[in-house]
Amino acid sequence: MKEPDVLVVGGGPAGMNAALAAAESGASVVLVDRFAKLGGQLVKQTHKFFGWADRGAGARGIELAQKWSHAVLAQPQVETYLGKEMIGAYRDGIWLVADQEKYIKIKPKRTVIATGASEKMILFENNDLPGVYGAGAVQTLMNSYGILPGEHYLIVGSGNVGVIVAYQLLQAGAVVRAVIDVLPRLGGAYWVHAAKIQRAGIPILLQRTITGVYGNQKVERAETVGVDDKFRLIPGTERTFRVDVVCLAVGLTPLSDLLFELGIQEYYIPELGGFVPWHDQTGRTNRKDLFVVGDVSGIEEATTASLQGRIAGLTAASDLGYAVDEQMRRRLIEALAEFRCSTLSQNVCSGLDRLAGKEASQ
Amino acid sequence: MKKEWHVYLACDKIARLLVSLEMNLVCFQTLERRWPTPLRRIKIHPILTFPPKPKVQFFFEGEQMEGAEGEPIAAALVANGISTFRESVDLHRPRGFFCAIGNCSSCLMVVDDVPNVRTCIVPLHQGMRVQVQRDKGVLK
Amino acid sequence: MIDIDGVPTERDLKNSAPSEDRIRRKPVALHECYQDIPCDPCVYSCPVNAITMKTLISIPEINHEKCTGCSACVAACPGIAIFMVEKKDEDGFVTLAYEFVPLPAVGELVDGLDRRGCIVCEASVSRVFSLPGIEKKTKTTLVRLRVPPEKVMEVRFFRRRVQA
Numbered sequence: 267m268k269e270p271d272v273l274v275v276g277g278g279p280a281g282m283n284a285a286l287a288a289a290e291s292g293a294s295v296v297l298v299d300r301f302a303k304l305g306g307q308l309v310k311q312t313h314k315f316f317g318w319a320d321r322g323a324g325a326r327g328i329e330l331a332q333k334w335s336h337a338v339l340a341q342p343q344v345e346t347y348l349g350k351e352m353i354g355a356y357r358d359g360i361w362l363v364a365d366q367e368k369y370i371k372i373k374p375k376r377t378v379i380a381t382g383a384s385e386k387m388i389l390f391e392n393n394d395l396p397g398v399y400g401a402g403a404v405q406t407l408m409n410s411y412g413i414l415p416g417e418h419y420l421i422v423g424s425g426n427v428g429v430i431v432a433y434q435l436l437q438a439g440a441v442v443r444a445v446i447d448v449l450p451r452l453g454g455a456y457w458v459h460a461a462k463i464q465r466a467g468i469p470i471l472l473q474r475t476i477t478g479v480y481g482n483q484k485v486e487r488a489e490t491v492g493v494d495d496k497f498r499l500i501p502g503t504e505r506t507f508r509v510d511v512v513c514l515a516v517g518l519t520p521l522s523d524l525l526f527e528l529g530i531q532e533y534y535i536p537e538l539g540g541f542v543p544w545h546d547q548t549g550r551t552n553r554k555d556l557f558v559v560g561d562v563s564g565i566e567e568a569t570t571a572s573l574q575g576r577i578a579g580l581t582a583a584s585d586l587g588y589a590v591d592e593q594m595r596r597r598l599i600e601a602l603a604e605f606r607c608s609t610l611s612q613n614v615c616s617g618l619d620r621l622a623g624k625e626a627s628q
Numbered sequence: 629m630k631k632e633w634h635v636y637l638a639c640d641k642i643a644r645l646l647v648s649l650e651m652n653l654v655c656f657q658t659l660e661r662r663w664p665t666p667l668r669r670i671k672i673h674p675i676l677t678f679p680p681k682p683k684v685q686f687f688f689e690g691e692q693m694e695g696a697e698g699e700p701i702a703a704a705l706v707a708n709g710i711s712t713f714r715e716s717v718d719l720h721r722p723r724g725f726f727c728a729i730g731n732c733s734s735c736l737m738v739v740d741d742v743p744n745v746r747t748c749i750v751p752l753h754q755g756m757r758v759q760v761q762r763d764k765g766v767l768k
Numbered sequence: 769m770i771d772i773d774g775v776p777t778e779r780d781l782k783n784s785a786p787s788e789d790r791i792r793r794k795p796v797a798l799h800e801c802y803q804d805i806p807c808d809p810c811v812y813s814c815p816v817n818a819i820t821m822k823t824l825i826s827i828p829e830i831n832h833e834k835c836t837g838c839s840a841c842v843a844a845c846p847g848i849a850i851f852m853v854e855k856k857d858e859d860g861f862v863t864l865a866y867e868f869v870p871l872p873a874v875g876e877l878v879d880g881l882d883r884r885g886c887i888v889c890e891a892s893v894s895r896v897f898s899l900p901g902i903e904k905k906t907k908t909t910l911v912r913l914r915v916p917p918e919k920v921m922e923v924r925f926f927r928r929r930v931q932a
């Protein structure tokens with residue numbers, strides 16, 4: 267059995283930064299990720315990221331992933347388990363990692379959960395037909411393995427994910443017929459990202475929803491229809507798209523099964539993507555030895571995930587008596603607040619406020 | 629300027645009129661014909677490079693196919709144009725790729741006689757025998 | 769409409785466009801970034817400090833008089849929201865960041881597209897280049913298009929024609 271100071275589950279921006287911060291303060295760390303490569307969502311993001319110029323903005327997601335994963339792998343205090351899945355935890359604090367045919371037991375003093383998010387699904391006729399993909403799956407296929415699953419694409423959902431995947435498909439040489447959304451305005455995509463695909467000729471069709479996909483054994487066409495302000499279908503506005511792939515980018519929800527098993531207090535906060543674990547500003551949950559950071563603590567983005575990871579890593583190390591630069595920790599907390607004060611993060615902020623209010627009334 | 633170009637511009641003028649009437653789809657479709665048809669395996673990419681990996685042979689339902697060593701089995705199948713990986717247990721509806729990260733079970737197949745293999749995360753090797761899974765699979 | 773589908777309107781553009789006089793003098797950068805995204809690489813990319821921003825989330829302001837037209841910000845902007853425009857005699861020029869392959873050849877005739885991807889004119893490629901320092905970091909190529917002068921505020925992208 268392994269007994270590290272800190273166990274980090276998930277090797278995305280949040281998990282890698284938590285591991286780095288804890289290790290740099292002197293703690294011993296075990297980092298587990300089920301994918302063969304560190305980086306989480308970042309390994310498939312070929313576009314340039316926003317943020318502070320001095321914190322890596324303007325760099326592409328893949329470059330950020332590389333930078334952090336080099337740092338993690340070079341850090342002697344961090345033991346990295348790749349391609350191994352965390353499958354559960356006992357209430358006495360032992361965690362179980364599946365490694366092909368055997369299990370590894372880990373009993374850490376502090377645990378940081380950074381498992382990210384999973385994609386939401388929506389209802390329409392034949393939504394199980396081959397050719398209906400999660401947007402993340404198309405991204406994985408095209409950017410990690412270099413394979414395009416089809417020729418003509420329809421994207422459902424005009425949040426940042428849908429719009430960015432459309433742009434990436436274009437870069438890979440595919441034809442994107444349209445991005446559709448039921449909302450009367452962009453579903454959360456940054457205007458500049460939306461402008462990027464529209465000037466390349468991909469229309470964003472608003473107030474339109476998908477009603478079904480049809481074809482012989484696989485998607486050959488998708489049927490869509492316009493909706494009114496109350497989301498009622500408008501007869502006569504049907505439009506058929508001849509596509510072989512439909513990409514669903516209708517939102518993400520925290521991947522918090524592990525936390526649910528442990529009986530961590532969770533609340534339903536739609537602004538943060540669904541059920542989210544209660545946590546304070548350092549990421550600590552109602553179990554004192556457990557932290558949540560990154561998308562699993564509420565859907566946000568890579569910069570906030572990495573800041574949250576750093577803060578939780580430092581806090582976990584200081585819990586265990588390691589000397590931690592307090593000033594640095596405060597600066598990180600301030601930076602996180604500054605990043606979130608844009609009107610674009612209003613939703614996230616009001617969600618976090620509601621979450622903070624919750625425990626008080628508990 | 630060539631005559632063809634004038635016709636093209638005229639088409640596009642009409643399309644732009646439609647755009648101003650919020651019917652931008654038409655405009656897009658006049659343009660879209662100009663994109664080259666994509667290949668299943670991406671050859672050139674502005675940002676990424678895909679270094680060639682060693683080729684391996686494998687069998688899908690007895691038919692010989694080619695893939696790249698170490699890529700997920702499901703990715704190799706997609707590159708060969710296969711879309712149905714399994715059938716749903718009761719209604720036998722076709723199922724294919726969905727999440728690509730081992731979360732959803734849509735891609736379970738029989739690999740070298742072992743059922744319920746998540747082909748989207750299991751690497752491909754020389755000589756693998758991959759079959760469509762039509763039932764729940766049995767424990768041997 | 770910008771707050772509906774992200775495409776800026778005349779009114780938005782007026783806020784960030786350089787004066788006609790300035791465009792005639794020398795190449796000048798303009799941004800089409802009107803949302804308070806937490807982002808600031810453009811500010812730090814400019815060698816003459818022509819771009820300013822109150823805080824990380826503010827909308828950038830370009831001082832067109834200070835701008836020397838070096839195009840560093842065009843390559844640095846992660847939102848591909850900065851362009852360079854220029855009018856010289858009978859020609860107009862638009863410089864933009866292009867993240868697609870294959871790259872066009874100098875002299876090639878292409879379709880000039882507007883903000884909705886519709887063809888507005890024929891354009892020719894006058895330069896394909898990258899800025900060494902920034903290119904290494906971001907793999908961004910810049911393309912300078914020659915367009916009719918009245919189209920410099922319209923053309924924001926281009927599409928290569930299929931070779932026969």
Ligand SMILES: Cc1cc2nc3c(=O)[nH]c(=O)nc-3n(C[C@H](O)[C@H](O)[C@H](O)COP(=O)(O)OP(=O)(O)OC[C@H]3O[C@@H](n4cnc5c(N)ncnc54)[C@H](O)[C@@H]3O)c2cc1C
Nearest residue numbers: 276278279280299300306307352381382560561567568569
């Ligand atoms: C298309 C798209 C575009 C985006 N664009 C931007 C952008 O421009 N700017 C920006 O800032 N953000 C962007 N984001 C968001 C950003 O990528 C995420 O917010 C960020 O990656 C979240 O980090 P994370 O560490 O919480 O989770 P993730 O990056 O999702 O990492 C989670 C990791 O946990 C692992 N894991 C999960 N469960 C287990 C388990 N049981 N056992 C072991 N390992 C497990 C997973 O394999 C994964 O590696 C984008 C996201 C998408 C999908």
Ligand code: SF4
Nearest residue numbers: 814835836838839841
């Ligand atoms: S073109 Fe050069 S000088 Fe002008 S604003 Fe951009 S970076 Fe500054």
Ligand code: SF4
Nearest residue numbers: 801807809810845847
């Ligand atoms: S770098 Fe680009 S996207 Fe970012 S603030 Fe400047 S103009 Fe806007």
Ligand code: FES
Nearest residue numbers: 727732733735748
């Ligand atoms: S595609 Fe979802 S588990 Fe394989």
